[in-house]
Amino acid sequence: MRFNRNKINMMKKTIITTLVIGMMTVFAANAQKGMDKFMVQVDGLGCPFCAYGLEKKFKEFKGIKDVKIDIETGDFSFAYPAEKELTMAAVEQQVEKAGYTPITSKIERANGKIEESAAAALSENNTGTVTKNLMVAGNCGMCEARISKAAKSVAGVSEISWDKGNKMMKVSFDAGTTSLSEIEMAIAKAGHDTKNHTAEIGTYDGLPACCHYERIAK
Amino acid sequence: MKYTPWLVAILILSAGFSVAQGPPITADKPIMLGEGSFTARSLVEIRNTERGSFAYVPFMLNYLPSANIELGVDIPYLDYDIENGISGSTLADIKINGKYQFFRKDATGKTFRMVAKTVQTLPTGKDLDLMELSTGKYAGYYGVVAGYETLKYGISNEFGYNWMPDGTMDELRYKLGFGLPLLKPQYPNKQLNLFFEYTNSWLLERDWYQLLYAQGIQYARKSTTFDLAVQVPLVNDFEAGRKMRYSLLFGSRITF
Numbered sequence: 001m002r003f004n005r006n007k008i009n010m011m012k013k014t015i016i017t018t019l020v021i022g023m024m025t026v027f028a029a030n031a032q033k034g035m036d037k038f039m040v041q042v043d044g045l046g047c048p049f050c051a052y053g054l055e056k057k058f059k060e061f062k063g064i065k066d067v068k069i070d071i072e073t074g075d076f077s078f079a080y081p082a083e084k085e086l087t088m089a090a091v092e093q094q095v096e097k098a099g100y101t102p103i104t105s106k107i108e109r110a111n112g113k114i115e116e117s118a119a120a121a122l123s124e125n126n127t128g129t130v131t132k133n134l135m136v137a138g139n140c141g142m143c144e145a146r147i148s149k150a151a152k153s154v155a156g157v158s159e160i161s162w163d164k165g166n167k168m169m170k171v172s173f174d175a176g177t178t179s180l181s182e183i184e185m186a187i188a189k190a191g192h193d194t195k196n197h198t199a200e201i202g203t204y205d206g207l208p209a210c211c212h213y214e215r216i217a218k
Numbered sequence: 219m220k221y222t223p224w225l226v227a228i229l230i231l232s233a234g235f236s237v238a239q240g241p242p243i244t245a246d247k248p249i250m251l252g253e254g255s256f257t258a259r260s261l262v263e264i265r266n267t268e269r270g271s272f273a274y275v276p277f278m279l280n281y282l283p284s285a286n287i288e289l290g291v292d293i294p295y296l297d298y299d300i301e302n303g304i305s306g307s308t309l310a311d312i313k314i315n316g317k318y319q320f321f322r323k324d325a326t327g328k329t330f331r332m333v334a335k336t337v338q339t340l341p342t343g344k345d346l347d348l349m350e351l352s353t354g355k356y357a358g359y360y361g362v363v364a365g366y367e368t369l370k371y372g373i374s375n376e377f378g379y380n381w382m383p384d385g386t387m388d389e390l391r392y393k394l395g396f397g398l399p400l401l402k403p404q405y406p407n408k409q410l411n412l413f414f415e416y417t418n419s420w421l422l423e424r425d426w427y428q429l430l431y432a433q434g435i436q437y438a439r440k441s442t443t444f445d446l447a448v449q450v451p452l453v454n455d456f457e458a459g460r461k462m463r464y465s466l467l468f469g470s471r472i473t474f
Binding site for chain 1: 249251252253319322324367368369370372405408409441473
């Protein structure tokens, strides 16, 4: 009898625990669903203290979550409750108040709608030469040659340089002929991860051993 | 200015290995950490000169009412022991300072900024004729701070003039600071930085000139830094009996 009672208690505990975990998962999923995602590229983050200043300023937005700052690329992202309807202008203004320069902004609304800043739209649609900085993963001189070759293979690209120290690529291209996204795709196809495009595993595995860089997590 | 070639050589040699990170210790910075933020700081200076020993303990509070304006106050306490003279403890000269950032050029992972700076020294201290610490006289400092900061390297410069109504400590000042980050730049912030800082000081009326070199180390974690530096004279063209031997500086700062 005692054994059965213990067994029943165990079963009760298991059921309750399962229910609690299940409910938490559902709540978390709903909470995540109700969050807008913001991605801003910020210029002027010259040191880790600058990133602290930026984060501190955005902590004034009550309810902000998942703050991430990559000081090497200037990529700043966070999530914010959708019901508060935070605008792109307010985000860019807050970056300015922190003492830095917003370059491009993108919002993925909880309802699936995507908003991009005027600057970003402009750089996509404009004609004429534009220069952009982008993070491209790689290790060595061979990587540099491969990245340069891949980028130059895209029509419209006029200049390219890649710094193996900070993994930043500077590329100039005719925005009427191509886009940064197309250049990124060409580089990823050659085996190198970029900020927005990942190289296929087979291509990555096929790179020489010295080129097996640390992959960019997505 | 017979030491000018000396000075130029040191500056050029320093530039050869210059990389900078984090806020400098004895020099100033042009970067401001966002509207509405406060920084509380103390940088104790133990100064040993031919004339005596002095311990300067300031409490400094800075506030940014906007992203390009900084206001601050330094309330210092001084312990002094002048050889064959007086000794004691007193409130030193209170300083009120202001900075206005008038130029900012940002790019990915780097920034160049310039600020106009003023420090108003109030005659609250004892008249010890102790430069920058306790003179018991009003002084107004007006200068420009310029800095180029990247994740790889950076330079901080300050040029200014300290004016006193009676001219006894009118001073032309130039500071140059370099830093060497020993850890990879990362966020959340965790840094260990070495600093190499130079202070040129020319007291016009007395025709005294001094070039000081400070070797510092800084540990920074999140919003806090801990600073330690030793400052020694490289050129010490001061009156006999007034020459500086060394200064030991240590302190911390927190931004909130």
